[in-house]
Each structure stands twice: as C-alpha cells, then as structure tokens.
Amino acid sequence: MKKIIGLIAALGLTASVYANENTGCGLGSLVIKNQNTVVLQVLAATTNGTSGSQTFGITSGTSNCDKPSNFVSNDKLNKFVAENMDELALDISAGHGETLQTVAKLMNVENTDAFSAKLQANFSNIYSNQDVTSANVIDSIAKYM
C-alpha cells in the first residue's frame, strides 16, 4: 500500500474537482471539468472519492428562479426546466429526447410527438437568445400545448 502511495507521490498529482458555475434559471449551467492529467487518473483509481454535493437536495424542492405565468405552482416542472435548460434546448432542436419527454409529461401533454414537432419548428422563439430564463421557456412552450 505504501508503495502505491509512494508511486502516486512520485508522479505528483492533483485530484480532479468539478466546477458547476451558475446553476439554474438560465442557459450554460453545464457541469465542467477542471483540466486534469492522465497520471492523475492513476491516483483516482485508488479512491473513488467525490467532491460533489453532499446534501439532501431532492428533485421536487422549489426552484429559486422567477416563476412563469403558467404552471406557477408546478414546482417539479419549474425546477426541472431551470436545471436542465441546455438539455431541453438540445431536445427541442432535435425534436426528440428524454428531457423533452419529461417536460411533456410534467405538463400533462398527451400527444408528445405532435408537441415535440411544434416546439422544434418554433425553437428560435422559445430559445430566442442566450439570456432566456426558465420562466420564459415555460411560458413559450405553454403556447404550443
């Protein structure tokens, strides 16, 4: 065991840390990886530690973002859209995807295919610019239900 550690020490490593800048409400909250080296991974192989969140942050908690004018009290929907803005944009543009399906289900949309097609056709209206918020997106989507 000492030798593994000696080896790791010899290689002089630092562990990877994930940075999640600017979570929620708008676009661009992708989790990003700090640059790391190949050798770093040798080290990580021996630990499987995490520097992630350690809280009890359940899915249906409330979102801190502005509320849309529709679906105001649908906490699940508001939180989900706020925290999946990039993923939802991708699914709408591609006309298909699990994030989009989840939104449709949370809005009680019955015909998901027709709904997806309509959203795809109106992508530019829904994600009109990069400062769009989750409340804007929900309100836009609601028009195509």
Added chain:
Amino acid sequence: MLNICNLFNRRSKYLILSFLFCTYSYSSELNVFVEQTKLYENPYWAKLLHYRNGESEIDSTNFFISKNGKYDLKEELFETITSLKNGTNNVLCRFPLRVKWLKQNLPDLKIAEYSCEELDKFITSIDAKSVTMVFPTAHINSPASMYGHTFIRISSDEKTPLISNAVNYAAATTDTNGLIFAYKGLFGEYEGRYSILPYYEKIKEYNNLEQRDIWEYDLDLNQEEIDRLVLHTYELKDSYSDYFFFKENCSYNVLWLLEVARPSLDLVSQFDFKTVPLDSIKVLQKYDLIKNTNFRYSSMRKMKFILNEKIQNKEYLKDFVYKNEALDESLSTEDKISYLDFKISYLQYQRANNEYEKDEYLKKYLKLLKQRSSYKQASTYDIKTPFDPLYSHDSARLSFFYNSNDSFELSAKPVYNDIYDISDGYLQGAYIDFFDLNIKKEKNENARLDRFTLLKIKSLAPQDLFFKPISWGIDVGYDQFKQRSDYLKVKPEVGVTFGENKDFIYLMLGSNLYYKNSEQLYSIGSTIGAVTNRFDNIKLGINYSYDKYNKDLENNLFEVFSTYKLDRNLALNIRYINDDLNEKEDILKVGVSYYF
C-alpha cells in the same frame, strides 16, 4: 387560603408521586418485557443501526441515542425507549423507522400524539413507488472509474425517471492534493455520507461529464419495503461513517439500505475485505431482486455511434466541426442532421472540458441548435445494448497453469480484469489488477514466489478522427529477472491505440525498472500488440516487445494468447511465449482460470 394552598401542595405532590410511580411501573413492565423477549438481540435492530462484528459501522454520534450506542445494542434500545417515553429529544421525528419498528414490537409502548413536519414533507416529495440500483460503469482511460460505482434511485413514476431521486454514498472531500486524497481514501480518513440528488444531476455527471455508460437494475421490492427504505434514508441524513475505498465504500454502504428495506436479505456480510461495485449487484441477483435491466448510454457512446455508424460521408466533417464551414450541399439530409448532432454533442464535450468560456459556448450552441431545428426529422439513436455486466465473470481469479518446460504455476488475485480475461461485461481495453500473486513449481524444486503484482493498470483507449486519448500503463510489483533473480519492478508505459468496437492495435513506449540493493537494471523499449474480442467466447491477442537494457542486455519478447470462455466463471487460457532472456526461449502455457 393557607390551607387550601397546603392542600393543593399536598395534592400536587401526591399527583406527581403517583405519576412517577405509574411511569415507573409502566416502564419497568416494558423493560421486563424487553428483557424477556431479548428484543435487543433481534437481528433487525442490529440492521437498523448498521451493526456488524460487534459495533455499528456508523461513526457519527448523532446516529445513536445512548452514549455507548455504537458498541452496545442493548443499552441503545433501552435508552431509545426511555427517550421516546420522555419525549426529551427529537427521536420520534429523527428516527422514524426505529420508532415504527419499536411500536410494532412493543405493543405496550405508549407514545403521545406527535407530528413531524419535515419528515412528512420529505416522504411526500420523494413519493417512492419503485427502487432501482444504478451502476455507472467504467470509462476508457479513466481508471477513476475502472471499478464503477453504484447508487440507489427512488422513483415515483416510471415514465419520468429523470426526476427520480438518487441516494448516493460517497466520501466527502475538499482535498485537491492527490497524495492526501489517495491516502485518506484508502485508510478511512474521509467521512462517507449519504446524500440525495436529482437523478438528472447524476446523469449529467456520469453520462455527459465523465462519459460513462449507466446500467439501471430495477429492483423487485414491494411498497412496504420501499417505504422502509425511504424512512431509513431519512435516518441516515447528517450521519457519517468512515469511508474505506476497498470495502466500506459506496457500493457497500448502499447495500445497508436494501437490507433494512427487506429484513431477510443478507448482503453486507458477504463482503469482508473488498466490495467491488459489480459484485454488489450480482449479490442482488442471487436473491432474485432484479426484475428489469436498462442501459443508458453516455454522450461519448452517442458521438461514436454518430461518427462510426450514422454518418455515411465523413469527408467534410472535420472542417465542419473545427473550421465552422457551412454544411456541404452534396451531403444527404440525414448526413447533414448527423453532422449537426455530432457537432452539438462535441461542443458540449468541449465545454465540459473547459475549452470554451460560457459566453462563447452559448453563442455557438444556440446557433447550432437553431440550425438543427430547421430540419424536421427527429434524432434517434439505435445504439446496441452491450453485454450486461451482470453476466460477466466475478472479480477474483484463481488460475492454474502447466508450462511446457515441465513447471506449474498457481496464481490468485482479488481484482479485477486483465488483458487475458474475457472482456464480456467489462470495458474492453481497460485493465486493472491489484495484489496478483503467482507461485511457481519447477521440476525437482520447491515451489517459490515467482511474481507479486501490487498494482497494474493498462488503459488502451482507441483514438479516432476526433478523440485522441493517450494510452498508458503502470505495473508495480515484485518480479524476477532472467527467471532467477528477485527484483522490485516498476514499468510505466505510454502510447497510442487504434481500433473500433471489438478489435484494437496498440503501440506503447515503455521502460522496465528492476531494482535491488546490489543491482539496478533499466530498459527503454516498445511494444506493439493487438487484441480482438470479435468472436463470441474467444479472445485472441498477440504482442511483441523489444527492450534495450543497461549492461548491454537486449530482450525480444513475443507472445500469442487465446482465452476461451467455458462458462461465466471458467475460462481456458493458452499462451505461447518466446523470450530470448530465458534459458529455454520457447514456452507454451496451458491453464484454466476460475473466477469467484
């Protein structure tokens, strides 16, 4: 007035006395009952407190009512009962499953009306209807993940798995120094805590950031069992247990939740010195707990699928992705869509790797999505589900070999998968072994230690048009040089791998360092090799290395091998080796490996 007061005083004293007496007799009756039934020896009480080998594995004091709770089940039970009666602390709301179990087992236990707002809110928002064991697999070239990870998913609706809750156990750390990180992880210096996160956050972490595929195993638990799991999860909030990478790790600790959910399960006791995530899932299968399997591919697998299987004409792809050139008009509509789908995922990948600032990324991202949305077709990916890891060979191996020079070899290793092992269910090209011991018995001689591998990792990650991972390896252990002399050996390697799916070729530059007090040997050399997994149940490999040593030594080593899978846990291995440093250069080895 005075009299009345006195009377009142006397009466109240009497009241207090009688009250005390009553509680006393009630509590002594209860205590007698507990003593008679030996409730504290009930195995479920031990499970609720994570007891194993005479103590609780939870290390934070807030998990126990009594001071000695970590070591004394009996004292803990009596103290819990006492505190429930007195209502002196928040046991009722803090440990709902313990309370529920005590009420069931102590019909005379009287508890005043109470309500727990936070707990009720927790239960309502989790709204648990089904439970899934989730297994993010390894990703090539990231040994951080070579053993995988497991956590539990609690869902309220099967149609919206993304908004499920993930119950995860992990070491909490803010250390960024590698040495400290490894040391603390191995020796229990970190606090391991349970946490709950939205499942979509875990998917982003594994599928999109770390590029690891995820396997989901739906568990056959009934509602009563699921409710117990939820209550127990709540009890574990704010508590911790020391995290040990090899045994008391993520996979080990989530098993406690299942044991508590279904009391008849005996899971953690099956792990004594190592808990490999894959093994912890296979244990569930023994109890017929897995009713359904689902595969969730990583973003990397999706990109490779678009790249290797969807796009017909790749001619303009590099320029389209790197130089922002317009889509070539000669491309088919399908290819245009695939070009865009690929570039969008690739952009996310670049952003995840911090290659773009947020603003620049968003501009590019929205522009591409807008362009993509102009094509009406929906993007779907018909990605083939790989071999289910549930049916892979177990993690420990025992091998017995006969060699053509009339010697025998016996080897044993606790984990995990090397280049000779069948890759079904494992990540191909990713090999990791710990503590591999090899004993050799030559004709007319005593058996002796031939080799001991402390740690051996090889990551052969194929490069393609866009992804250029570096392949590398490290091998540390005790070995022999020229068959007869003992050395400490270190062998680092670095190189490139090319290939797709089931076949690959690798080219490595490496160095052998042999060390002992009287002598040091070191070499520089290279290896070229190929492996194929294209045939069902048969693995074939070939490699040649040349090394130039100090002291004017040279070494040419050639090897061909084949492994044949007889059964999930049984394989036949044949190797031909030609090593010009040995007295007898040619050697044929035939052996059998058993996995357990």
